[in-house]
Every structure is written in structure tokens, then in C-alpha cells.
Amino acid sequence: MVTMLEVRDVSTIACCAPLIREPLTQSNAEQLAQTLKALADPARLRLLSIVAASPDQEACVCDLIEPMGLSQPTVSHHLKVLTAAGFLARSKRGAWAYYRLVPAALDRVTQTLISA
Amino acid sequence: MVTMLEVRDVSTIACCAPLIREPLTQSNAEQLAQTLKALADPARLRLLSIVAASPDQEACVCDLIEPMGLSQPTVSHHLKVLTAAGFLARSKRGAWAYYRLVPAALDRVTQTLISA
Known part of the structure; x- marks a missing residue:
């Protein structure tokens, strides 16, 4: 079976050292804000949690609608x-x-937001 | 000197178990989305990082404008x-x-987003 996998290079996500260590540059702040905006929606957070709680952390779109x-x-x-x-x-x-x-994408966000 | 301290109860922020563990409820997803929206802005992320990198993690608004x-x-x-x-x-x-x-407010967000 042919599988086409679409995945973004996570190294470009939420770029930076923990924001409590040093002031973010404008460019890094814009990148992180864009990443957080993708998360900052109730439906997307629920979808992400449903996929994450599925076997192998994977779900068919057909099982997400209901x-x-x-x-x-x-x-x-x-x-x-x-x-x-x-x-x-x-x-x-x-x-x-x-x-x-x-x-790894969630990890990059949490590493940037970590407080200690 | 009288100091008026305005601080929100962080226990109401980003409420929940790691979202990868179990599907978020609609109510918890709305709460977390609202918290993430406050972060998902380049100017606010830069401000937060400037305050965090200041001595005692505190800054006067007068030092943030420039x-x-x-x-x-x-x-x-x-x-x-x-x-x-x-x-x-x-x-x-x-x-x-x-x-x-x-x-603690950043911690509650990262605990919810943590991937493992």
C-alpha cells in the first residue's frame, strides 16, 4: 500500500531557548506566536487530544467527525x-x-515556555 | 510604601491533565485555548520574555516601552x-x-502540553 506522508520539519517550530532566559527576538516571537495560534482554538485542542489518545497516537479523519x-x-x-x-x-x-x-512539535513549544 | 498586588489565581489556568493522556472536554479546551490566545501574540511573548529576563523577573512598565x-x-x-x-x-x-x-502560570500550560 502506498502511503503519502505529509509532515512538517519540526525544527522550524517554536524556535528558541526558553523565553524566560533571554528576551525573544521579534522574528522568534513571530514564529512562536504563529505556532501558538494554531493551538489556541478549542476545536483544535480537542482534536489534538483525541488523536493523541488514540492507539499509536493516530486516527482516521473518519473517526474524528462524530x-x-x-x-x-x-x-x-x-x-x-x-x-x-x-x-x-x-x-x-x-x-x-x-x-x-x-x-516533538509539542516538545519544542513546551521547551520554549518552560519556566525553570 | 503601599503596594497593591494584582494577581490571578493560577489554579484556574490551563486546567488539565496532559492533553495527550485523555481527550480534553469542551470546557477544558475552551479554557486552555483562552490562555494560549493570551500568549499567541509576538508583542506579548516579547514582553513576557523581557520581564522574565529582568532582575527578580520583574520590570517597571517605564522600562518596557523603549x-x-x-x-x-x-x-x-x-x-x-x-x-x-x-x-x-x-x-x-x-x-x-x-x-x-x-x-506557575507557564508551568500549568507546559504541563498540559507536555508530550510524554
């Missing part, structure tokens, strides 16, 4: 934003798209 | 958002307002 209680296009839009930000990797298998958590 | 290159009302607006979200505590001393980092 628990979200949203239309398929809306769910797909939020999944696209999370994939573009690097938090999910998308693969196509047959008719369906599957989304897998990219833990 | 490094930000923004007007005083704009800087004050962003500081108000960060204070309302619990990331900064505000105290008034004489004519000036001082802002201090609340590390």
Missing part, C-alpha cells in the same frame, strides 16, 4: 491547520486521511 | 492581557506599575 460534533469540512480545516503547524502528520491510505501526533 | 518600540498605551494593553491570563502579576509603586512573572 466525537467532535462538527461537519467534516470543519474538522478537515482544523486538521489542516494543525498539520501546517507541525503538530500532526497526515498520511493518505485508500480513501481516508490519517493523522498522527508529532510529539 | 525596548518594545511601541506606544505606552499599546504596551499597557498587552501587559493587561498577560495579567488577566495570569502570566504576570501587577503591583503599583508610586507613579509606576511593575510587572512580575508568575512562573
Whole structure:
């Protein structure tokens, strides 16, 4: 079976040393703000947590619509934003798209926000 | 000297178990999204990092305007958002307002986003 995997290079996400250590540059602040904006939405946070709690931290889009209680296009839009930000990797298998958590993307955010 | 300290109860911030452990409820997702929105702005991230990198993790608003290159009302607006979200505590001393980092607020966010 051919799998097309769409995954963003997480090294470009949330770039920087912990923000409590040294003032962020404007460029790093813009990059981190963009990454946080992808997370700062209730539907996207719920989607991310549902995918993360699934076996192998992966879920078919077909299994995400009912628990979200949203239309398929809306769910797909939020999944696209999370994939573009690097938090999910998308693969196509047959008719369906599957989304897998990219833990390293969350790690880069938490490393930047860590307080100690 | 009388100090008025304005600080939010951080226990109400970013409420929950790590989102990778179990699906977030709608209510918890809304709360976390609101907290992340307060962070997801380049100016607010830079302000937070400048305050955090200051001695005692505290800075006078009078010392934040020049490094930000923004007007005083704009800087004050962003500081108000960060204070309302619990990331900064505000105290008034004489004519000036001082802002201090609340590390526990960042900790609660990172504990929720942690990937392992």
C-alpha cells in the first residue's frame, strides 16, 4: 500500500531557548506566536487530544467527525491547520486521511515556555 | 510604601491533565485555548520574555516601552492581557506599575502540553 506522508520539519517550530532566559527576538516571537495560534482554538485542542489518545497516537479523519460534533469540512480545516503547524502528520491510505501526533512539535513549544 | 498586588489565581489556568493522556472536554479546551490566545501574540511573548529576563523577573512598565518600540498605551494593553491570563502579576509603586512573572502560570500550560 502506498502511503503519502505529509509532515512538517519540526525544527522550524517554536524556535528558541526558553523565553524566560533571554528576551525573544521579534522574528522568534513571530514564529512562536504563529505556532501558538494554531493551538489556541478549542476545536483544535480537542482534536489534538483525541488523536493523541488514540492507539499509536493516530486516527482516521473518519473517526474524528462524530466525537467532535462538527461537519467534516470543519474538522478537515482544523486538521489542516494543525498539520501546517507541525503538530500532526497526515498520511493518505485508500480513501481516508490519517493523522498522527508529532510529539516533538509539542516538545519544542513546551521547551520554549518552560519556566525553570 | 503601599503596594497593591494584582494577581490571578493560577489554579484556574490551563486546567488539565496532559492533553495527550485523555481527550480534553469542551470546557477544558475552551479554557486552555483562552490562555494560549493570551500568549499567541509576538508583542506579548516579547514582553513576557523581557520581564522574565529582568532582575527578580520583574520590570517597571517605564522600562518596557523603549525596548518594545511601541506606544505606552499599546504596551499597557498587552501587559493587561498577560495579567488577566495570569502570566504576570501587577503591583503599583508610586507613579509606576511593575510587572512580575508568575512562573506557575507557564508551568500549568507546559504541563498540559507536555508530550510524554
